[in-house]
Amino acid sequence: VSLIRALNIVIEQTRNEKLRTALAECAAKIEAGSSFSQAMEENEDDIFPPVMVYMVRAGETGGFLDKSLITVADSFEADVRLQGQIKSALAYPVVVLCIALALVAVMLLTIVPMFDNMYKSMNATLPLITQIMVAMGKVAPVAIPLVIVGLIAFFMFWRRNRNKDFIRSWWEPFLLKAPVFGKLNTNVALARFCNNFSSMLASGVPILNALDIVGSTSGNYVLDTASKRVSNLVERGYRLSDSMASETVFPTMLTQMVSIGEDSGAIDQMLASAGKAYDEEAQSMAKQLTSLLEPLMILVLGVVVGFMVLGLYMPMFSMFDAMNANA
Structure with a gap:
């Protein structure tokens, strides 16, 4: 099927108007x-991610555009699948928290104002927990x-500015160090980095171009x-593994695997592994968090x-005890 015909078939099946x-x-x-990559470039970032444009360009140059597109699809599908599992793991605690609030x-x-009026009319002495509840009830309407x-x-502010550097520079480092979820966020970011880096190298994208792109695809500043x-270090002649080892964000296991890939000429395969x-570790952690958080x-x-129930009914119990004592 020709490229134009394939695109027209996809257009007919696409429901999203912007796409x-x-x-x-x-x-x-x-x-x-x-060319296809040149046509995609004008919508780069807005519709077509840079990693996709570079891989399509590499496929056009090397004569394997179909394989490049399959690689892009596999990478995006794996990312969406992982994100879906994490969202499902976090959905339950978020819903429960919203219900509690x-x-x-x-x-x-x-309810608190009703009990407050009732206790005032009875001149009841309120315990500390009930006093706190009553004070919260008075402040709550405002x-x-x-x-x-x-x-x-x-x-609204977050949605408009979350992708700006002044937000990302402090928020996304915190995500990697956050209690409980820090390790999960780190694994997700590293999985994206490795999968996209591997896909670009396997498609023939030059390593310097790939490095300039894959960082942004990881979703972490x-x-x-x-x-x-x-x-920058690779451009100056350093080995990729040694350059990565100088950055604390890359684990030792990853830099060692990249080193083995450099020695054996299979960096893309080692990155894919x-x-x-x-990816698997992140999925496992998401399942464990779900079972623990529920x-x-x-x-x-x-x-x-x-x-709240104890705070509202404690004065009532005290009054019943007083009545029984007097009886």
Whole structure:
């Protein structure tokens, strides 16, 4: 099937309007005499990632465009699969946390004021835990709307600026060192780096061009800046493995495998093996986190509800005890 016909078939099957328009523009430019990679370049970053453009260009130059596209597809599918597993692992605790917060807000806004009025009318002496609940209930009508507005403003700011360097330079290093999730984030970033680096080298992309691109595909600022420094050292004549070893973000296992790949002439294969190892480790950690977080979040929800119920009913128990003593 010719490239133009293949693109037209894909265009007919594509539901996303933005992607369909970009593919139609590519088809028109190819008919006008441009190469596929040149046609994709104008939508680079916006639609077609740089790693895809470079691999398509390498496939065109070497006469194996079909294999390059298969490699791109395999890499993207593996990344999406891994991200899906991590999102599913985090979905349960996030939902439980939201339910707990919503439950607390409803109780503070509706139930706590009712009990407060009832205890005032009975001149009951309130224990400390109930006093805290009552104070939170008085502040809640003002605090909760402010918190909601603040969260909306924060998410709007975050969505607009999260990819800017002044955010990435402190947030993404924190992700690699965060408690519990730091190791998982590190494995995900390294798996992306290794898989994309391997795919680009296997497709014939020059190593310096590949290093300039793969850092950004890892999705982490630390790996991005480290890969650019490695590229500078390789350009000056240093071995790839020695250059990577100078960056603490690259584990010893990875640099040793790259060294073996350099000696045997199979860097792409060793990177693919390393990427598979980090991918599998990330999947295993995601499953373990799911099994650990589920009972933990149920416990948190139980503690929150128990705290509030205990705080509301403790004065009632005290009054019953006093009545029984007087009787």
